[in-house]
Amino acid sequence: xxxxxxxxxxxxxxxxxxxxxxxxxxxxxxxxxxxxxxxxxxxxxxxxxxxxxxxxxxxxxxxxxxxxxxxxxxxxxxxxxxxxxxxxxxxxxxxxxxxxxxxxxxxxxxxxxxxxxxxxxxxxxxxxxxxxxxxxxxxxxxxxxxxxxxxxxxxxxxxxxxxxxxxxxxxxxxxxxxxxxxxxxxxxxxxxxxxxxxxxxxxxxxxxxxxxxxxxxxxxxxxxxxxxxxxxxxxxxxxxxxxxxxxxxxxxxxxxxxxxxxxxxxxxxxxxxxxxxxxxxxxxxxxxxxxxxxxxxxxxxxxxxxxxxxxxxxxxxxxxxxxxxxxxxxxxxxxxxxxxxxxxxxxxxxxxxxxxxxxxxxxxxxxxxxxxxxxxxxxxxxxxxxxxxxxxxxxxxxxxxxxxxxxxxxxxxxxxxxxxxxxxxxxxxxxxxxxxxxxxxxxxxxxxxxxxxxxxxxxxxxxxxxxxxxxxxxxxxxxxxxxxxxxxxxxxxxxxxxxxxxxxxxxxxxxxxxxxxxxxxxxxxxxxxxxxxxxxxxxxxxxxxxxxxxxxxxxxxxxxxxxxxxxxxxxxxxxxxx
Amino acid sequence: xxxxxxxxxxxxxxxxxxxxxxxxxxxxxxxxxxxxxxxxxxxxxxxxxxxxxxxxxxxxxxxxxxxxxxxxxxxxxxxxxxxxxxxxxxxxxxxxxxxxxxxxxxxxxxxxxxxxxxxxxxxxxxxxxxxxxxxxxxxxxxxxxxxxxxxxxxxxxxxxxxxxxxxxxxxxxxxxxxxxxxxxxxxxxxxxxxxxxxxxxxxxxxxxxxxxxxxxxxxxxxxxxxxxxxxxxxxxxxxxxxxxxxxxxxxxxxxxxxxxxxxxxxxxxxxxxxxxxxxxxxxxxxxxxxxxxxxxxxxxxxxxxxxxxxxxxx
Numbered sequence: 001x002x003x004x005x006x007x008x009x010x011x012x013x014x015x016x017x018x019x020x021x022x023x024x025x026x027x028x029x030x031x032x033x034x035x036x037x038x039x040x041x042x043x044x045x046x047x048x049x050x051x052x053x054x055x056x057x058x059x060x061x062x063x064x065x066x067x068x069x070x071x072x073x074x075x076x077x078x079x080x081x082x083x084x085x086x087x088x089x090x091x092x093x094x095x096x097x098x099x100x101x102x103x104x105x106x107x108x109x110x111x112x113x114x115x116x117x118x119x120x121x122x123x124x125x126x127x128x129x130x131x132x133x134x135x136x137x138x139x140x141x142x143x144x145x146x147x148x149x150x151x152x153x154x155x156x157x158x159x160x161x162x163x164x165x166x167x168x169x170x171x172x173x174x175x176x177x178x179x180x181x182x183x184x185x186x187x188x189x190x191x192x193x194x195x196x197x198x199x200x201x202x203x204x205x206x207x208x209x210x211x212x213x214x215x216x217x218x219x220x221x222x223x224x225x226x227x228x229x230x231x232x233x234x235x236x237x238x239x240x241x242x243x244x245x246x247x248x249x250x251x252x253x254x255x256x257x258x259x260x261x262x263x264x265x266x267x268x269x270x271x272x273x274x275x276x277x278x279x280x281x282x283x284x285x286x287x288x289x290x291x292x293x294x295x296x297x298x299x300x301x302x303x304x305x306x307x308x309x310x311x312x313x314x315x316x317x318x319x320x321x322x323x324x325x326x327x328x329x330x331x332x333x334x335x336x337x338x339x340x341x342x343x344x345x346x347x348x349x350x351x352x353x354x355x356x357x358x359x360x361x362x363x364x365x366x367x368x369x370x371x372x373x374x375x376x377x378x379x380x381x382x383x384x385x386x387x388x389x390x391x392x393x394x395x396x397x398x399x400x401x402x403x404x405x406x407x408x409x410x411x412x413x414x415x416x417x418x419x420x421x422x423x424x425x426x427x428x429x430x431x432x433x434x435x436x437x438x439x440x441x442x443x444x445x446x447x448x449x450x451x452x453x454x455x456x457x458x459x460x461x462x463x464x465x466x467x468x469x470x471x472x473x474x475x476x477x478x479x480x481x482x483x484x485x486x487x488x489x490x491x492x493x494x495x496x497x498x499x500x501x502x503x504x505x506x507x508x509x510x511x512x513x514x515x516x517x518x519x520x521x522x523x524x525x526x527x528x529x530x531x532x533x534x535x536x537x538x539x540x541x542x543x544x545x546x547x548x549x550x551x552x553x554x555x556x557x558x559x560x561x562x563x564x565x566x567x568x569x570x571x572x573x574x575x576x577x578x
Numbered sequence: 579x580x581x582x583x584x585x586x587x588x589x590x591x592x593x594x595x596x597x598x599x600x601x602x603x604x605x606x607x608x609x610x611x612x613x614x615x616x617x618x619x620x621x622x623x624x625x626x627x628x629x630x631x632x633x634x635x636x637x638x639x640x641x642x643x644x645x646x647x648x649x650x651x652x653x654x655x656x657x658x659x660x661x662x663x664x665x666x667x668x669x670x671x672x673x674x675x676x677x678x679x680x681x682x683x684x685x686x687x688x689x690x691x692x693x694x695x696x697x698x699x700x701x702x703x704x705x706x707x708x709x710x711x712x713x714x715x716x717x718x719x720x721x722x723x724x725x726x727x728x729x730x731x732x733x734x735x736x737x738x739x740x741x742x743x744x745x746x747x748x749x750x751x752x753x754x755x756x757x758x759x760x761x762x763x764x765x766x767x768x769x770x771x772x773x774x775x776x777x778x779x780x781x782x783x784x785x786x787x788x789x790x791x792x793x794x795x796x797x798x799x800x801x802x803x804x805x806x807x808x809x810x811x812x813x814x815x816x817x818x819x820x821x822x823x824x825x826x827x828x829x830x831x832x833x834x835x836x837x838x839x840x841x842x843x844x845x846x847x848x849x850x851x852x853x854x855x856x857x858x859x860x861x862x863x864x865x866x867x868x869x870x871x872x873x874x875x876x877x878x879x880x881x882x883x884x885x886x887x888x889x890x891x892x
Contacts, residue, residue, distance in 0.1 A: 012766055015799065086766050088829045088855050089739040091731045096659045117741040165741050172738050439725050439863070440756035446725045446863055 006397065007296040008390035010383050013052040014084065018065045023299055025057040026291040031272050032058075035244055036078060038210050040233045043246040045274025046504055048383025051246035055082050055214040061125035074126065079209045080244075081122045083115055085217040089168070094175040095222050104258065105186040106171055107224035112192040113168045115213060117161070119196065123206065124157055134203045141202065145195045147185055189232050197240055211241045219251035226253040230263050245269075249508065250501050276380035277509045277524065278541075281372055289375045289385050296389075302412055310389075312370030313416035323355040352536050353475040356468050359534075368423045368531045369416035376537045377423065379507055379527045388528075389414075392422045427532035430505075431457075438503060445499045452496045452555040457505060459554035460525060461533040463561040467544070468535060470565050474542035478535065481522045481545045489548040496555045497523070505529070585611045585877055586706055588678040592669065592694060594653075595621040595636070596685030597628040600872040604684050604710035605636055607875070609643065612680050612706075616646040618672055620665065620690065623654040628866060648672070653690065655727070655860055662693060662733050669697045678879070679703055684710040688834050688841040689858040692732050695845045695880075702882040707810075709839050713871030722868055723861035726757055729764045729833070735848055736855040739829045744768030746828035748817060750807055750844065751775065752835035755789045757859050761833055762800075765857075769828070770794075771820050773805030773813070775836050807836040808876055813843035818850070825851060833857040839876055846880065 013021070034041050035058050043051050056062055059082035067074045089110055095103035123129050130138065135156035142160065143150050148167070150159040170184050187193070200206050221229065233243050234257050247253060255263045265271050276285030293306040302309060324347060331338065331346035338346075359366065378385035392414045399418075400411070433441070434457060439450035460480070468475050482493070500506040507524045527537040546561055553559040591614035593605060608614070617640060621629050633649060640647035651668050653661040673679060679698060683691050698705055747767035751758050751774055762770055772794060774787050794800045803820060806812040821830055832854055834841040848854045 011799075014766065015768065086745075087739065088731065088736060088745060088765075088831055089741075091765075091855075091857075092736045092739075093658075093731060094733055094736075097662075097733060114741055121742060161742075168741055169738050172736070176734050176736070176738075178734075437756055440754065441726070441760060443726055443728050443760070444862070 005300065006390055006393045007300045008386045008393055010048075010386040010390060013050075013056055016053075016056075018062055021053065021056050021062055022066055022069065024292070024295055025053055026288060026295060027057070031274070034270060034272055035212075035214070036080070038078065038212065038238050038242050040238070040242050040269035041244045042252075042269055042271050043244065043274055044249050044252060044271065045246075046248055046250070046381070046501070046507070048381050048504075049274035050382045051274055052216055053382075055080075055216050055244065055246060058212075059214060060122040064125050064127075076126070076129075076205055076209050078212055079119075079123065079206070080212040080214055081115070081118050082214045083118050083216065085215060085220045087114070089114065089172075090220050090222075090225075092172075092175065093222075095224055104224045104228070105188070106175065107222055108188050108228045109171055109186040109192075110168060111221070111225050111228060112187045112189060113164050115193055116187075116196050117164050119193075119200070119211065120157065120160055120164070123200065126205075129205050130156075130203050137202065138199055141199045142196070145199060146187070146192060189228065194240070201240075210239065213241065213243050215243060215245045217247070218245045218253055219247045221253065224258075227256055227258045229253075230255055231257040231259065233268050234261065234263050236268060243269075249275075250498060273509070275507050275509070277507075277511075279376045279378060279380055280538075281375070285378075285380050286375055289378065289382075290371075292382065292385065293371065293389065296386075301410075304412060306371040309413050310369070310371040310374055310392075310419060311413060311416055312373070313367035313420065316367045316369065316416075320351065320355055323358070324351040326354050327351045349474070349476070349540060352538055353468060356534070356536055357475075365424060365531060365534050367416060367420045368537070369419040373423075373537060374419075376539070377527050377531075379524060381504070381507075384504075384526070384528065388419075388422055388426055391426065392418055395422055423528075423531050427528055427530070430526070430528050431532055434503070434505065438499070442499055442503050444502075449495060449499050453500050453503070453505065455558045456496055456500070456551065456555035457525065457529060459558070459561050461529065461535065463544070463546075463563055464530075464535055465533060466563050466565070470563075472565075474540060474544075476536050476538065476540040477542035477544050478527065478530065478537075478539035479522055479524045479543040481520060481543050482548050482551060483545050484547040484549060486548065489552050492556065493548055493552050585680075585708070586678060586879070587611075587613045588680045588706055589615045589674075590618065590672055590677065591616070591680045591682060592618045593620070593682040593684075594686040594690055595619050595629040595633045595649075597625065597632060597866060598685050598712075598869050600710040600712055600869060601629075601685045602632045602635055603872040604682060604708070604875070606639065607710075608680065608682060608708060609639065609645065614645060614680065616648065616672065618651070618668065619647060619649045620651045620653050620668075621649070622687070623652050624656065624862075625864070626652070655687070655862065658689070658730060658733075661690075665690065665693050666697050669694055670701070673698065673701055673703055675701065675703075677703065678706055680706045680708065682708045682710075683838045683842065684708065686838070687858075687860075688838065689730075689732060689860070691838065691841050692735060692845050692856050692858070695842070696732075696734060699845075699849060699882065704882045705880045706877065707839075707842055707880065708875055708877040709808075709837075710875050711808075711873035712869035713873050722753060723757075723864050725862035726760050727860035727862050729761055729857050729859045731831070732856045732858060737830075737848060737851075738853045739855065740853060743827065743829045746771065746821070746824050746830045748821060748830065748832045749773065750805060750813060750817070750832075750834040750836045750840040751786070751790055752837075753780075753786050753789075754835060755793050757835050757861075758790065759793065761835075761857070761859055765831060767831070768799070769824075770797075770800040771817075772800060772802050773807075773816060773836070773840075774802055776804050776806050777808075805836070805840070807840035810839050810843045810846070810878060810880075813840040814846055817843065817847055821847070821851065821854070825853060830854045831857050833859055835859060842880065 035054055045051055058080045060079055095107050139150045139156050142148055148163040150163055174184055197211055263269060279285050290306055297309055327347045327350040331343045335342045374388060395418050396411045434454045438453060439445045439447045464478050505526050508521050510519050510521055512519060522543050530537045550561050554561050591608060591612060621633060637647055637649060745765055745767040746769050747765050748771045749758050749761055751772050774790055775782055805816045832844045834844050848856050
């Protein structure tokens with residue numbers, strides 16, 4: 001039996017081996033250049049958008065392995081240090097019991113010693129980075145500058161490891177006892193980390209290094225730590241250090257600094273959205289998704305391109321061709337003197353709509369399949385892309401295991417029927433999860449809110465289904481904006497939307513409104529919901545404007561969102577620039 | 579034969595009021611057997627209406643029996659800081675050195691159990707714990723809790739966490755698989771140890787073990803092991819055995835979602851191993867019909883700074 005490994009496994013990135021990070025990470029993605037810059041960056045995205053993977057890839061220990069593998073030279077002008085925040089130390093809550101000064105000092109101390117430890121481990125991943133003579137020089141300098149004791153009979157790295165841990169432990173011991181006024185040495189950014197970096201730059205190989213701190217899951221920092229981090233970002237002098245901060249959107253930190261000021265986007269940092277609103281094959285995400293699946297296939301020795309490995313159902317392809325022919329005929333009738341662009345736009349808008357409209361209401365759900373469809377189903381989130389691929393591959397493995405050993409063959413494609421089965425199963429499970437488990441899974445989600453979320457998603461599906469089956473200008477729109485927000489509706493609707501966002505049932509993006517040009521949010525439901533409802537996950541570049549009143553009615557009272565079936569009195573609709 | 583005859587008398591009984599049958603019936607039994615001179619009865623603000631009837635009944639019983647009842651101390655799931663401050667201050671004020679305290683944990687949230695144990699351990703006070711199961715037949719409703727809150731490590735019980743170590747999460751599981759999943763999502767640990775309840779009580783096999791096995795058994799980073807959450811010594815032994823080889827390599831977080839005797843065992847483990855943290859996984863909604871009647875009482879004594887004594891089931 002061949003050794004089958006599911007290449008689409010999507011463990012949390014911190015559990016991947018160095019080899020797998022190097023194998024699976026796609027380097028030339030559009031935000032990679034920001035992570036390898038000397039600017040302060042906020043990377044914002046929900047779970048599964050690739051923040052950790054990006055940080056890990058650029059971290060020094062992984063880069064060391066990369067250059068060893070490719071026999072290139074390590075560039076130490078940028079030393080990127082991965083800083084995980086999801087540690088029990090970060091989750092300590094005694095800061096709530098302390099006076100603000102002690103709480104602030106203790107909180108910053110834990111951040112600083114944790115970062116120093118990660119810096120130390122990172123630089124020592126480079127063989128021979130610090131010579132013995134330099135270690136002795138550093139030992140003296142750090143003892144003096146940081147008030148540490150680094151016994152000369154213990155190797156330098158080990159001595160510093162122990163000293164940093166001791167500095168952390170001593171403050172923890174104070175917190176565990178009832179010391180209100182902690183009489184311990186606190187390290188701050190200036191008295192600890194910055195001095196440490198300055199000392200490290202005394203060494204030959206790090207003389208010109210810029211230290212880039214890749215702070216992962218910064219939303220988990222306590223309020224004092226978030227303010228401290230913002231204060232560090234506010235330094236603006238980025239010669240020695242910069243911060244790349246990854247955070248979820250729903251719990252994104254404020255921009256307040258320890259002194260009560262604020263950091264400003266554009267001046268102090270750049271804000272990068274990790275979720276990708278466009279998933280068509282020519283979009284950045286579409287290309288990224290192809291590269292990811294290509295790399296996963298290459299890892300198991302499959303040379304097919306993703307479209308060949310995940311082929312579209314031939315009957316569906318044929319039906320779409322037929323729908324395209326009909327759309328072309330309609331376009332010619334509608335625009336007898338139409339320009340080629342008008343005709344092409346019409347075909348783009350209506351081909352897939354015609355396919356869905358002409359299906360018998362009693363027909364089975366469409367044969368969802370094909371790599372392009374999988375990319376759309378991901379809704380721009382990598383984990384959502386890999387999840388169905390994983391289950392499809394797993395299904396194939398199960399099928400193979402049923403066969404006699406001599407009949408086992410390598411998996412070189414996922415047949416369309418398996419794809420359809422898995423997609424429909426996952427879609428069904430997602431609806432069941434909303435209906436039955438949301439309030440057991442999402443923090444801050446009561447039974448009532450869970451019911452509202454279900455009703456909102458259900459009524460959106462009903463609206464989108466009606467639109468898809470209607471002869472209107474944008475039948476495939478599966479995104480929406482909210483109009484007519486008032487104070488009363490805001491609180492109730494926000495609560496529902498927040499839970500839906502936490503549950504990754506709705507993704508939020510910002511763009512310019514067509515009429516006013518103002519930046520406004522728009523909402524994209526997770527497209528994995530749509531197959532179970534017979535909708536087209538492709539959608540189109542259009543958004544339905546729905547009033548807050550109607551959305552609330554849908555969520556709270558389970559009243560369908562009004563739709564009369566023609567363009568005259570349907571909700572305002574507009575297309576966006578792609 | 580008196581089923582609770584081995585309980586020791588103690589002057590102070592600490593409890594958290596509930597709407598459940600086993601709370602009222604259990605306290606009535608304890609008053610009879612333990613003969614407390616004082617009862618410290620906390621209640622939770624969020625469920626004050628539900629617990630009021632039972633609290634009033636306890637007040638009437640205490641008045642009749644001339645027991646000093648402290649029943650105006652309110653805690654709140656939504657205000658852990660205030661609750662901690664109130665709870666530790668009140669408990670600290672009523673205890674006397676060397677005096678055995680009876681702790682009825684039957685309907686006590688685990689956060690409260692651990693906070694009280696922390697105060698008592700600090701003052702070197704021995705604890706006589708009592709836990710009343712619901713009635714054996716149909717004792718539990720289909721669901722227990724919903725609307726999970728954010729998991730939180732307890733004040734002063736985060737242990738000593740060492741820099742650069744990965745996280746090991748240990749969960750004494752209960753009937754709710756989603757809460758175990760939530761803890762795993764929250765900490766994103768390097769490794770998870772899930773203690774699965776043994777036995778056939780309360781449809782344990784189908785409703786608890788199988789669900790956890792289905793959800794987690796294929797994961798390479800999750801190890802399932804057996805645990806008897808109704809035995810303090812059993813939980814202590816099983817978890818101590820599992821974590822002992824990991825003490826030098828991991829930062830360890832313990833959480834309890836199963837029988838509450840297990841929560842006491844986790845507290846003892848935290849006392850025994852310095853780099854272990856206790857984590858509470860709150861819920862914002864409980865089922866009012868969660869349990870029915872009263873069943874066996876498990877009780878025992880945790881001696882101050884002494885090895886565990888064998889507990890008894892009566």
